[in-house]
Amino acid sequence: MSLKFHWMLPKGGEVALDGQQSPREAARYRIESMQSTSPAVRPDLTGWTHFARHAEDAGIDSTLISFSRYEPDPFLVACALGQAVQKLKFIIAYRSGLMQPTTFVQQMNTVSALVQGRVSFNIVAGSSSEEQRGYGDYLSHDERYARAEEFLAVCNAFWRANGEVNFDGKYYRVEQAKLATPFVAPDKRAPEIFVSGHSEQSEHLASSQGTIWLRVAESPSKLEPIVARTRARGTGVCLRCCLLCRPTREEALSAAQTLLPVDAKESTTTMKDDSQMYREGNELGRDAFWPEPWLWTGLVPHYGPVWTTMIGTPDELASAFLEYKRIGVTEFIISGWPEVDTVDVFGSEILPRINQA
Amino acid sequence: MSLRFHWMMPKGGEVGMKTAQETSRVATTQAHSPAALPDMDGWLRFARAAEEAGIESVLLSFSRYEPDTIFVACAMGQVTTKLGFIVAYRLGLMQPATFVQQINTLSGLIGGRVSLNVVAGSSAVEQRGYGDYLDHDERYARAEEFLTVCHAFWSGNGDVSFSGKYCHVDKGKIFTPFLAPDRSEPEIYVSGHSEQAQHLALTQASCYLRLIDTPEKLAPIVGRFRENGVEVCLRLCVICRPTMDEALAATQALMPPEEIEKQERKILSSSDSQTLKEALRAADDVGWMNRNLYAGLVPYYGSSAITLVGTPADLARAFMEYKDIGVTQFIIAGWPKLDEMVIFGREVLPLVRELEEKISPAASQRRSAEF
Numbered sequence: 001m002s003l004k005f006h007w008m009l010p011k012g013g014e015v016a017l018d019g020q021q022s023p024r025e026a027a028r029y030r031i032e033s034m035q036s037t038s039p040a041v042r043p044d045l046t047g048w049t050h051f052a053r054h055a056e057d058a059g060i061d062s063t064l065i066s067f068s069r070y071e072p073d074p075f076l077v078a079c080a081l082g083q084a085v086q087k088l089k090f091i092i093a094y095r096s097g098l099m100q101p102t103t104f105v106q107q108m109n110t111v112s113a114l115v116q117g118r119v120s121f122n123i124v125a126g127s128s129s130e131e132q133r134g135y136g137d138y139l140s141h142d143e144r145y146a147r148a149e150e151f152l153a154v155c156n157a158f159w160r161a162n163g164e165v166n167f168d169g170k171y172y173r174v175e176q177a178k179l180a181t182p183f184v185a186p187d188k189r190a191p192e193i194f195v196s197g198h199s200e201q202s203e204h205l206a207s208s209q210g211t212i213w214l215r216v217a218e219s220p221s222k223l224e225p226i227v228a229r230t231r232a233r234g235t236g237v238c239l240r241c242c243l244l245c246r247p248t249r250e251e252a253l254s255a256a257q258t259l260l261p262v263d264a265k266e267s268t269t270t271m272k273d274d275s276q277m278y279r280e281g282n283e284l285g286r287d288a289f290w291p292e293p294w295l296w297t298g299l300v301p302h303y304g305p306v307w308t309t310m311i312g313t314p315d316e317l318a319s320a321f322l323e324y325k326r327i328g329v330t331e332f333i334i335s336g337w338p339e340v341d342t343v344d345v346f347g348s349e350i351l352p353r354i355n356q357a
Numbered sequence: 358m359s360l361r362f363h364w365m366m367p368k369g370g371e372v373g374m375k376t377a378q379e380t381s382r383v384a385t386t387q388a389h390s391p392a393a394l395p396d397m398d399g400w401l402r403f404a405r406a407a408e409e410a411g412i413e414s415v416l417l418s419f420s421r422y423e424p425d426t427i428f429v430a431c432a433m434g435q436v437t438t439k440l441g442f443i444v445a446y447r448l449g450l451m452q453p454a455t456f457v458q459q460i461n462t463l464s465g466l467i468g469g470r471v472s473l474n475v476v477a478g479s480s481a482v483e484q485r486g487y488g489d490y491l492d493h494d495e496r497y498a499r500a501e502e503f504l505t506v507c508h509a510f511w512s513g514n515g516d517v518s519f520s521g522k523y524c525h526v527d528k529g530k531i532f533t534p535f536l537a538p539d540r541s542e543p544e545i546y547v548s549g550h551s552e553q554a555q556h557l558a559l560t561q562a563s564c565y566l567r568l569i570d571t572p573e574k575l576a577p578i579v580g581r582f583r584e585n586g587v588e589v590c591l592r593l594c595v596i597c598r599p600t601m602d603e604a605l606a607a608t609q610a611l612m613p614p615e616e617i618e619k620q621e622r623k624i625l626s627s628s629d630s631q632t633l634k635e636a637l638r639a640a641d642d643v644g645w646m647n648r649n650l651y652a653g654l655v656p657y658y659g660s661s662a663i664t665l666v667g668t669p670a671d672l673a674r675a676f677m678e679y680k681d682i683g684v685t686q687f688i689i690a691g692w693p694k695l696d697e698m699v700i701f702g703r704e705v706l707p708l709v710r711e712l713e714e715k716i717s718p719a720a721s722q723r724r725s726a727e728f
Contacts, residue, residue: 041532043465069454070532072462079428080466083435099451100488102421110425113395114432134517134529136452165486177486180393180422 003325003354006062006091006238007055007343008335009081012072013039015047015340023244023337024258031266031303034070043072045080052085054340058347062089064122064333069131075107082115089118091194091333096123096147097137101154102165102177108155108191109181117185120192122214123148125202145201147171152193152209159183159190194238207233214333216305217241219291220323227328236330242299242309243336245317245345252311259299259337267302294320306335314345318353359713360680362706363443363590364407364698365661365690366415368392368423372399372695395424397432403695404437410702414441416474416688421483427459434467442467443546443688445474448499449489453506454517454529460543461533469537472544474566475500477554479630491523493629497553499523504545504561511535511542546590551631559585564686568636569593569663569679571647576682583683590686591679594654594664597672597691597700604666611692613657622656636660649675661690672701673708680713 011033014026033040055063065074078090092111094104112119125144132139139147150169157165158179165177183190195206196214203226206213213230217223217239227237246252261267289298294316299307310320321332336342370391407415417426430442444463446456464471477496484496491499502521509517510531517529535542547558548566555578558565565582569575569591579589596611598604628634636655644653646663649671654662665675676687691697 036530036532038532041534042536043462043533045466069458069530072465072533073455073459076427076431076459076462076466079431080435083432097452098455100449102487103425103450106421107425107428110395110428113424114397114428130528133527135454136524136526136529138525138527172488173490174488175485176482177488178421180390181424182393184394 001330003321003329004061004238004331005059005346005351006064006331006333007058007060008333008339009048009063009065009077010051010339011038011040012042012044013047014338015044015051016338017047017050019341021338021341022258023255026338027259028266034068038070040071043077043080045084048077048081049084051340051343052081052088054347055343056085056087058343059351060088060343060347061331062091062118062120064091065093067093067095067124069134075111078119079111079114082111082118086116087118089120090115091120091122093122093124095132095135095137096125096151097132097139097144098135100174101151101172102158102174102179104151105155105158106179106181109179109183112191113181113184117183117188120194122194122196123152123205123210124196125205141199142201145199145205148195149205149209152195152205155193156190156209196240203230206230207235210235212236212238212331214238214240216308217295217310217324217332218308219295220327222291223324223329224327231328231330237328238331238333239324239329240306240308240333242307243317243334243342243346243350244296244309244311245314245336245342245350247313249312249316252313256296256298256309256311261302292320314349314353317350318357321350321354322357358685360676360684360709361413361590361686362411362701363414363416363441363686363688364410364412365688365694366417366429367396367399367403367694368418369394369396370399371693372396372403374693376693390422392423395429395432397436400429400433401436403698404433404440406695406699406702408437408439410698411706412440412698412702414443414470414472416443417445419445419447419476421486427463430471431463431466434463434470438468439470441470441472443472443474445476447476447484447487447489448503449484449491449496450487452526453503453524454510454526454531456503457507457510458531458533461531461535464543465533465536469535469540471537472546474546474548475504475557475562476548477557479628479633481629482627493551494553495523497551497557500547500557501561504557508542508561513541548592549630549632550635554631558582559587562587564588564590566590566592566688568632568660569650569665571650572678572682575679575684579683588685589683590688591684592661592688594658594662594690594692595672595697595701595705596664596666597669597697597705599668601667601671604668608651608654608664608666611654611657621659624659633660636663658692669704669708672705673712676705676709677712677716 014029065077067074074092078092125148150172154167154172167174193210194212194214195210213235230237244252294312296309296311417429419426426444430444477500502524506519506524517526519526544563546564546566547562565587582589596604596607649665649667651664651666665672
């Protein structure tokens with residue numbers, strides 16, 4: 001089976017339609033999108049459609065639409081963008097604890113029918129306690145996973161159901177539930193479910209209720225046993241990483257330098273207090289910035305683990321992706337600086353090399 | 358202020374249907390009903406006709422039998438430019454912060470053309486399927502808290518903290534604002550006939566939505582809302598024909614077979630909603646509530662089928678009587694939905710505007726300036 005490649009949807013206002021944006025400008029925009037004054041708080045169909053067309057041309061399967069209180073609701077973004085482009089699929093990031101599972105399924109099924117089934121989701125148990133409390137969710141990290149387990153169990157019951165759904169758990173209780181609108185797709189009756197996180201609970205949840213475990217890229221040797229274990233349970237493995245590709249390694253490294261913060265104020269990682277993925281990210285970054293010659297974690301201490309970066313020439317990066325394929329990784333969710341330029345380079349320089357191998 | 362006219366959005370598949378019997382609500386609740394799926398082609402046809410007829414918004418109804426209204430509005434908003442969407446949503450289905458984030462996002466995606474019809478929940482059985490086990494009165498108490506939290510987000514005065522019996526939020530922030538050319542939060546319609554519904558509308562809504570009744574019966578209720586700065590919108594059906602005889606014949610032709618009546622009665626009588634009970638009583642008691650207002654279709658088509666029947670002049674005059682007592686908006690349906698709306702736009706609405714012009718030319722000029 002060939003590798004699948006997904007891409008992060010840029011933030012609202014991030015796509016520079018004139019293409020004149022440096023990697024640092026793109027990176028800073030994304031970091032500063034968590035301020036109420038950022039244009040990223042508004043939907044940006046023009047910029048997103050521009051990006052989506054480039055992603056389709058590059059051979060990208062889906063775009064991941066992130067969820068936070070700082071940005072528009074990803075369900076709605078997928079629905080609107082799905083009317084504007086016809087091929088690209090959408091991975092909607094959502095948290096449990098924000099709505100009833102029955103409502104979630106009704107929304108997911110409705111969106112599937114409106115975008116011809118081009119939708120899956122990434123369930124996040126919730127990475128910031130403070131942010132969760134702002135949504136009325138007061139559970140601790142471990143309880144959030146227990147609840148997510150129930151949440152997905154109810155969702156899956158709807159998607160498997162041939163009749164009414166009944167569930168009586170600790171966090172959710174539904175009785176004689178029915179939804180008339182089915183999940184509508186040419187090839188499946190339920191969406192793929194990405195479960196992200198590094199904790200034991202997330203690994204368990206990915207296999208018990210999900211279809212794909214999503215985690216941050218690490219060195220293949222470290223991931224190999226974990227990936228094998230997950231694949232043996234029938235669960236796919238998707239890695240989240242950033243990509244920095246230049247014709248020469250020197251050019252790539254000097255572009256990477258510009259992404260580092262110029263002072264401590266530019267770091268953002270203290271916010272996600274309650275996530276193991278973020279704790280590990282901090283430690284990893286300080287220990288060793290180069291787990292592989294092509295894998296750089298130098299941005300992780302400043303911006304978080306999802307800034308783990310695959311870096312190098314097209315040849316180096318193509319062989320790195322193939323190395324992940326060898327150990328059983330099935331897909332990737334990538335981002336770059338700027339997104340549009342990087343997705344173009346990926347489509348023209350890297351993906352053809354992977355497909356030829 | 359000129360009267361504002363909205364129309365019920367047809368269910369999926371209904372726009373293409375020829376007869377009223379096909380479109381009766383009973384059919385949509387059955388398995389394999391086309392109403393379970395979005396119907397972009399039919400809806401787009403309907404939306405264009407609505408824009409042309411001078412209809413301001415369409416009401417999207419919410420139930421477990423239909424696609425989610427927020428997303429139908431989102432998709433329809435991409436292919437229209439003028440029509441507004443009144444999104445019906447039940448409470449108890451999601452956290453208020455989530456709801457605000459979705460509605461605000463929707464507003465930004467469709468140029469602010471969204472308002473809300475908040476329903477506390479009319480069927481206890483259906484609510485339990487969503488994980489909501491509160492009873493009728495508690496659902497209203499929760500709705501009060503829910504909307505208080507929503508308003509706090511929309512007022513934009515920093516972090517939102519709220520600790521009630523049903524809703525808790527601690528330093529809530531939603532960065533995406535409600536985006537509309539002329540407002541910073543959506544219009545909110547609260548519907549229902551119970552005391553609790555009326556109280557909720559008075560405290561949290563911009564407009565009270567209820568079933569039509571005779572102007573005499575409605576006058577004191579409408580007066581109370583208007584005194585408190587809340588508009589009143591009536592839900593009704595219309596059958597308009599060139600003569601009263603033709604209109605009566607069209608009404609008669611809507612009577613479906615016995616079986617549908619029985620099913621519909623079961624739905625109405627098993628509900629714990631006061632609105633539905635009252636509508637059924639009206640149909641049983643009288644049939645004709647006045648010269649043009651007919652409740653006889655309620656047993657067949659549901660509580661919202663109280664119908665203004667008559668000629669264009671009859672209907673225009675009737676709408677003006679409601680205007681006289683302070684009603685400002687209407688949400689209408691007909692059978693078939695598209696045809697009756699086209700008739701309304703062509704025959705009735707121009708007469709209403711003419712009568713409004715006669716009474717208050719200034720108000721009508723203000724209206725033309727707005728559009």
